[in-house]
Amino acid sequence: MKKLFSILTALMIFCFSAASVMAEGRLVNDEADVLTADEQQELEARLSEIADAYDFDPVILFTPDSGNSIVAYADDYFDNNGYGRGDRRSGVIMVMDVTYNKRYISTSGDCVNAYTDDVISYIGNDLRESANERDYYNLSKKFASYAEDIMSSYRSKGRYITPYHIETKTLAVILIVVLIISLIVMGKAKKSTKEAVTPVDADIYTKNGSANITAARDLFLYSNITRTARSENKGGRGSSTHTSSSGRTHGGGSF
Amino acid sequence: MDTIQNYKCPCCGDALVFSGAKHKLHCSSCGNDYEPETIKQVYDADAAANTESRYEWDSYTPREFTMEDTSLASYECPSCGASIAGDASLGATICPYCGNTTIMKNQFEGALLPDYIIPFRIEKNEAALRFRQAAAKKMFIPGAFKSEAKVKETTGMYVPFWMFDCDADADITYTAQRVSGWSDSKYNYTKTDFYRLFRSGNASFANIPVDASQKAEDVYMDAIEPFDYSDAVKFDASYLSGYLADKYDVSVDDSIERANKRVRTSMEKMLMRDTAGYTSVQPQNSSIRFSGGKVRYALMPVWMLNVNYNGQMYKFAMNGQTGKSVGNYPASKAKLAVLFMSVFAGLSALTIGGCYLLHALGVL
Numbered sequence: 152m153k154k155l156f157s158i159l160t161a162l163m164i165f166c167f168s169a170a171s172v173m174a175e176g177r178l179v180n181d182e183a184d185v186l187t188a189d190e191q192q193e194l195e196a197r198l199s200e201i202a203d204a205y206d207f208d209p210v211i212l213f214t215p216d217s218g219n220s221i222v223a224y225a226d227d228y229f230d231n232n233g234y235g236r237g238d239r240r241s242g243v244i245m246v247m248d249v250t251y252n253k254r255y256i257s258t259s260g261d262c263v264n265a266y267t268d269d270v271i272s273y274i275g276n277d278l279r280e281s282a283n284e285r286d287y288y289n290l291s292k293k294f295a296s297y298a299e300d301i302m303s304s305y306r307s308k309g310r311y312i313t314p315y316h317i318e319t320k321t322l323a324v325i326l327i328v329v330l331i332i333s334l335i336v337m338g339k340a341k342k343s344t345k346e347a348v349t350p351v352d353a354d355i356y357t358k359n360g361s362a363n364i365t366a367a368r369d370l371f372l373y374s375n376i377t378r379t380a381r382s383e384n385k386g387g388r389g390s391s392t393h394t395s396s397s398g399r400t401h402g403g404g405s406f
Numbered sequence: 407m408d409t410i411q412n413y414k415c416p417c418c419g420d421a422l423v424f425s426g427a428k429h430k431l432h433c434s435s436c437g438n439d440y441e442p443e444t445i446k447q448v449y450d451a452d453a454a455a456n457t458e459s460r461y462e463w464d465s466y467t468p469r470e471f472t473m474e475d476t477s478l479a480s481y482e483c484p485s486c487g488a489s490i491a492g493d494a495s496l497g498a499t500i501c502p503y504c505g506n507t508t509i510m511k512n513q514f515e516g517a518l519l520p521d522y523i524i525p526f527r528i529e530k531n532e533a534a535l536r537f538r539q540a541a542a543k544k545m546f547i548p549g550a551f552k553s554e555a556k557v558k559e560t561t562g563m564y565v566p567f568w569m570f571d572c573d574a575d576a577d578i579t580y581t582a583q584r585v586s587g588w589s590d591s592k593y594n595y596t597k598t599d600f601y602r603l604f605r606s607g608n609a610s611f612a613n614i615p616v617d618a619s620q621k622a623e624d625v626y627m628d629a630i631e632p633f634d635y636s637d638a639v640k641f642d643a644s645y646l647s648g649y650l651a652d653k654y655d656v657s658v659d660d661s662i663e664r665a666n667k668r669v670r671t672s673m674e675k676m677l678m679r680d681t682a683g684y685t686s687v688q689p690q691n692s693s694i695r696f697s698g699g700k701v702r703y704a705l706m707p708v709w710m711l712n713v714n715y716n717g718q719m720y721k722f723a724m725n726g727q728t729g730k731s732v733g734n735y736p737a738s739k740a741k742l743a744v745l746f747m748s749v750f751a752g753l754s755a756l757t758i759g760g761c762y763l764l765h766a767l768g769v770l
Contacts, residue, residue, distance in 0.1 A: 315765040317758060325757050333750040337742050340546045346732040347625040347723075352675060353668035355632050358610040361573075364680050366606035369582075370447055372416050373438040373600050378593040 178202065183213040183249040185287040194288075197295050205302035207262055208234045208242030211291050217248035217255075225257035225403065226395035235259050240399070245294050247282065254282050256403050258390070263402035265305035267390045273313040274301075275406025282406070413445050416602060451604035455579040455691035461666045463572070463699030466658045469519040478643070481650065482510040488621045490563070492650040502561035502650060502710035503621040505719055518654065518703060520641040523564065524633055526649065526707040526726040530560050533709040533724050540731040546742060547735040555715040562726060564646065564705035565627060566618040566654035570665040572699040575608045576673040578692040582684040603687065605677040611669055615706070616661040618654035622708070623721075624664075629732040630725040633706055637727060641705070651705060658701050670694050 178198040179191050186194070198209050210229065217224040225246040229235065235242040241260030248254070256275075258266045274297045281290035304311040317325070390402040413422045413431060420435035422445065430439040481490045485506035500507045528536065534557045541552050580603040587596045613635050617627035639645075673694050681687045707726025712719055715736065722733030764770040 310768065312766055312768075315762055315770070317761055321761075322758070325761075326754065329750055329753040329757060332753060333746050336749045337746040340745050341737045341742055344544060344546050344735040344737045347623070347629050347734055349625050349628045350631065351668065352671040353611050353614045353665070354672050354675070356611045356614045357672065358612050361610035362607065362676055363609070364605060364607045364677070366577075366604065367680060368447060368451065368604040370444050370451075370602045370604070371599060372440065372444070372448075372602055375598045375600070376595060377598075378595045381589065381592060381594055 178208065178210050179291070180210070180212040180214075183215045183247075185213050185249055185285075186291070187288075190288045190291075194291050194295065197292075198298070201295060201299045201302070202236070205299070205306055206236050206241065207260070207302055208236055208244075209295065209298040209302075210234055210242060210244040211294060212244060212246045213249055213287060214246065215248075215250050217246060217251070217253055221246055221248055221253045221255045221405075222257070222393070222403070223396060225255045226393075226399075226401045227397070229257055229259060229401070230395055230397040230399055237261075243298060245278075245291075247287065247290070249285075249287070252282065252285075253405075254278070255405050258402040259399065261305065262302070263390050263392060263400065265301050265311060266402060267310075268404060270301060270311055270313055271404040271406065275404065279406050413449070416440075416445075416448060417600065447604075448602045451577075451579050451602065452691055454577040454606070455604070455693050457577065457693040457695075459670075459693050460695045461662070461699070462696050463570070463658075463662060463701055466568075466701040466703070478646070480512045482512055484510060486621060488652070490650045490652050491646065493647055500559050500561070500712075502559075502563050502712075505559070505712050520566070520705045521569075521702040522638045523641045523645050523705040524635070524638050524707055524727055525645050526562055527637070528707075528709065528724065528726050528729050530562060530709070532729070533560055533562075533711065533726070536724065536729045537711055537713070537722060537731050541735065544735055546738055546745070548738040548741075551715050551736060555713050555720070557711055558714045558719070559710075559712045561710045562649040563708055563710055564649055564651040565622045565708045566652055567615040567627075567704050567706050568618050568654075568656075568658055568661045568665075569702040569704050570614040570616065570662070570669075570699065571610075571612045571702075572665075572669060572696045573608065573610045574669050574673050574694060574696050575606075576677055576692065576694045577604070577606050578674065578677050579604050579690040580678075580681055580687050581690050582681065582687045584683075585685040601684070602690075603681055603684075605680055607673065607677050607680075609673065609676060611672070614665050614668060615704075616664045618656045618661060618703070619652045620655050622652065626721070626723040626732060627708070630708065630723050630728075630730050633725065633727055638704065645705075649707075654703065662701075666696070669696065 177195075179186070179195045181191055194211065198211070202208055212225075212228055214224075225244055228246065229242060229244045234240070234244065237260065239260030241262050243256060243258045243262040243266060246255050246257070256266065256271055278290055278293055281293060301311040391404070392400050392402050395401050414420065415422055415433035415436060415438060417438050418433060418436040420433055422431040422433055422440065424430075424442070425432040425439070428439055431442055431445055432439050478491055478493065481492055482488070483490075483501040483504065483506050486501060486504040488501055488503050490502070501509055537557060538552075541547065541555065582601040582603050584599045584601070585596060587594065589595065615631060615633065617624050674689070674692065678687065678689070709724040709726050711722040711724065711733075713722060713733075720733060720735070722731055724731040761770060
């Protein structure tokens with residue numbers, strides 16, 4: 152009995168230790184050694200908290216070499232290391248190739264729907280700045296912050312609404328059109344004060360019942376058919392997807 | 407293959423040839439094929455619509471005004487040259503056209519006898535009241551105009567008009583297009599069907615008025631239309647009592663083009679209305695013919711109002727039968743500026759806010 156208790160205790164200690172090791176290195180993978188130990192620890196804790204709160208794996212990987220295809224590298228890294236939570240294996244991985252400054256975000260499960268092309272494009276604009284400055288710690292913090300916002304919004308509202316800013320050119324067009332409409336309305340109002348105008352037709356002097364159409368022929372002559380190539384649907388509000396080497400569906404995009 | 411040289415392609419204008427194999431007229435230039443019957447009908451329609459337009463009016467023989475009533479006098483305005491008939495007992499008056507107060511009273515020398523006259527139904531006091539009521543409804547004139555404008559002079563005057571009656575026939579051809587579209591996985595398709603339309607129609611017009619006085623501004627006289635002709639009566643000089651009456655100094659021939667133009671526009675609009683259902687329709691050829699054109703001379707009741715506001719005179723005319731008042735009011739710059747700013751700010755907010763709303767709804 153005493154022996155059995157010792158074995159069980161040793162087993163529990165082993166399992167606990169193994170779990171601790173996995174948790175510490177699971178979500179932040181710094182193979183390029185660009186983060187300090189404290190930074191890694193802090194980020195790991197933050198991502199773990201987000202992962203538990205919204206039931207998905209947000210993963211960061213810094214690598215010195217992503218091979219020929221960073222897309223395939225990201226997908227395979229996610230698939231082969233057992234990431235993803237739930238039946239759909241929901242998760243997102245940001246891969247940063249620090250040697251060639253290549254970046255990619257790969258999504259899986261619910262994250263495919265949450266990280267739409269528009270969302271990736273939007274957060275990519277922000278992440279790109281830190282990536283180009285090689286500020287990897289700040290890049291990771293931003294990624295974690297967006298991961299929380301996006302999945303929080305996705306879980307509660309079904310989608311993440313990216314902040315909207317009207318482009319300067321669009322705004323200029325809107326203001327010009329509104330200006331023209333305003334001038335037309337003002338012109339019509341001014342014209343309404345000038346009542347002395349000549350009528351152009353004699354409609355009111357047509358004798359009742361005297362107006363008749365006596366002949367009407369519509370002769371079809373010929374047709375022209377033109378065609379234009381449809382613009383490619385780049386995803387818009389949806390998510391572009393592809394299949395990884397393991398046969399699983401991933402979304403994602405570069406930034 | 408027999409060449410038919412008389413027919414040209416409605417698409418490109420090149421010569422059509424008959425293709426025995428297809429039993430169609432073929433254009434080797436643009437590649438279109440046509441049913442021979444269709445091309446024949448196009449040519450028939452074009453021929454009808456290419457007929458020269460005719461505007462036939464009976465000549466008008468004026469009748470002298472043999473007035474036994476010597477109480478009429480002739481009032482001459484030395485400023486604008488207006489010569490107006492009126493009651494000899496009218497006393498001091500001002501020129502209804504230019505506002506000059508030094509009117510010369512002369513011996514009445516006769517005029518042309520109008521075929522009919524529409525007597526005044528609106529009295530002088532009511533005319534001033536109706537003017538104020540009309541001004542009160544104007545949104546974009548200065549508020550002070552409504553309260554401070556003074557009606558300096560209200561003159562009742564019979565204005566000479568030529569009245570035109572006619573029957574009109576019109577043949578018009580149009581080119582028309584109907585555009586439709588569809589898509590498959592790779593392309594968006596646009597199909598444009600080209601048509602030649604032919605419309606024929608007729609209508610009768612009665613009592614189209616054209617102001618026959620040079621001094622009475624056409625735009626004012628046109629704008630107080632229409633008159634109710636059920637009140638028209640045979641001319642009697644007694645109707646002139648208490649009013650001025652202008653004499654015509656624009657001949658029928660000089661007035662007739664304005665009537666022609668209005669009838670022509672009405673016929674074109676009438677036939678165009680019958681071409682609905684196409685994406686675009688453009689008139690090609692048109693032939694409009696008038697028949698039974700009759701001309702009559704009539705006097706219509708008009709109140710001429712001279713209104714003083716802010717040291718400036720504004721002219722208004724009022725239909726003496728219906729009370730319809732027209733004139734060029736001063737525009738309020740302040741009210742127009744407020745309108746402009748409101749529309750600009752409102753539309754801008756609506757459009758920009760709409761963009762944000764559509765984005766939040768996932769449409770943008």
